[in-house]
Amino acid sequence: MVKILKNKQSLFWAGLLFAQFLLFYIFSKSEIIVQQLIAFFHFKKQFQNETFSHLKYSFGDILYIIFIFFLLFFLFKSIKSRNFRVLLIILNISYFIYQISWGMLYFQKPFYDKNKVEISSKELEKLTLKYIALTNQERKKIATKNVFKIENIEVLKSSILHSQKRLPKEYYPFETSNIDNFKASLFNPLISYTGILGYYNPFTTEAQYNSELPDTYLPFTISHENAHQLGFAREQEANFIGFLICKNSDNSELKYCAYLFVTKSLVNALRSSSPEFASQASLFLSKEVKKDLKNERMFKEKNDSLLTDFFYFTNDIFLKSNQQEGSVTYSYFIDLLVLYERKNS
Template sequence: MVTNTTKTIYKKRVWAGLLLAQFLLFFAFSRSSVMISFFENFFEIQKKFHQLIFSWIPFSFGDVLYILLGIFLLYHVISCFSKKNRKNSLFKILVSINIFYFIYQVFWGMLYFQTPIIKKLPSQKEPTVDKAKILTLKYLQKCKDTRKLTKEDKNGIFVIADLKAVQKEILYRQALLPGNISGKKAPGINSFKPSLFKNIMSYTGILGYYNPFTAESQFNSQLPNTFIPFTSAHESSHQLGFAREQEANFVGYLIGINSKNLDLRYSTEYFTLKSLLNYIADKDPDFVKNILRNYSQEMKKDRAYEKAFMMKHQGLLDDFFGFTNNLFLKSNQQEGSITYSYFIDLLLNYEKV
């Protein structure tokens, strides 16, 4: 007669084996252009329904899901220290990891292996500092001009006039992306949600994130307003199906750069300018210092406010999440979080400098 203990051990081995099999299977899928195309097409079919299911909920359901999952895992991890509950808790943890890993890969993980956008552009020239400098001067002037037209608070800091209008504009601009870069359908569903973890996010350096389990785009509502419109455009690019971070930056750039919404356009121009300066900084620091000196007074106030926000929220969490995010990006065929070169590659090739 098979005892309950033997059954539990057998089940654990089955689920552990299943998890290993999943790792190997999805790794094999990531090497197959046929399977990558399958998952890309599947995402196109399911994304509208996925967004519709959760978009009507007024708060971030994905965050609630993460909280419940965290409580569940914490409870069973603690239970593992009890001899009586150890086997059952390990079994439940294994089952949960299997289910969430499978859902993640099917709904999202395989999209990291799509054909890179850079290969869709007509020319693929190497970026140079001189080309980046030309664009930097261009976007400095754009920022100066647009910033004068935006709203600000009593301290002269940029504020968003109407966040809903920004979100509506992002959804509209999604449908106008160049066909050679994106053949993805724009569902036009507003699923932007302020994160429930905003207080923690402020100390992690994370501006926003896409939840692959609920198709929601979360943003940190405590951020300086200069960040929020472009962060929303970036996260909406994930909703379209662009998984790589720097490609989502580029698609966010395409969404916002010619927008008639001043808040979205300024935030996009300002992000682009900062990205170019970060790219040039270690190659020609004097040029960067000169550009910063030539910021308009309005831009200098915005920059000072951003710096004060960052300084206030620096700490161990920032370092930890920066490190773990870097590992995650590299594990998914991406550059590290502090590397801007791929976005600059895309930008310079698109702008044909």
């Protein structure tokens, strides 16, 4: 009798989880509901940022560790007792919180309707040369002739927060704040092996970055995570907003690293359509930039392992499941960049 009751309870929570999947799937198709949840995100984000910014360490990371511990504990317990009720309750609650606080933001209206932009490889080549020149020019403003080093990470973070205010209203009509909720990830060196540069925690709105990265990665990574904090869920849109934040800044470190990111993305995008151009492009980079890129390569090689391939693969699947392109193509970012360039130059 008790066993039947236990099974019934498990079945109820499993059914509820399934009902949630269905419900949020239906929600994602409704513009009005998505709009409401976006409004809710903007309403609560200030409070969350404020609360968690007081903690020096990533509270979200600690939360994940506790969560995984609990999950494993109840998983073993459930298997032993053949009662999955508690495990299913935990899953129900976390899935619900995730969806109302972040998940639905993947269904905001994209910046533009995809497949409407036609870009020739000639146009991309011209743009690549422009960004190579910008990268070289910005690198010159940085004092060190050795490998790029961030002078003061706190100054960099406040430059990002300052520059958010300059985002064009067409992309971001909301208020911005000055709250520094950027945290170094606690999962080092694990994330270095997995090739993760940074990640956003939807439960605490903290932006984590991998502090072991070569310094050339950090400014753009933190800006990208900041774009998530502002409410841009899609990876390529966060890249684009991150790029705008850096570009509109007066901070050369931010500008340089964003231009370098754009140059790399453009060269990557041209690899299949203009392989010859793509392979020659780096020759136009200055000696200092080449040194910085070599440093990035050395970091990658040092951390290269089976794990990287494994996580790259899973990351790719995760992005696809969220209706995005995988990490191999950059085309949505490139489209946004090209549209922006056509309008502003």
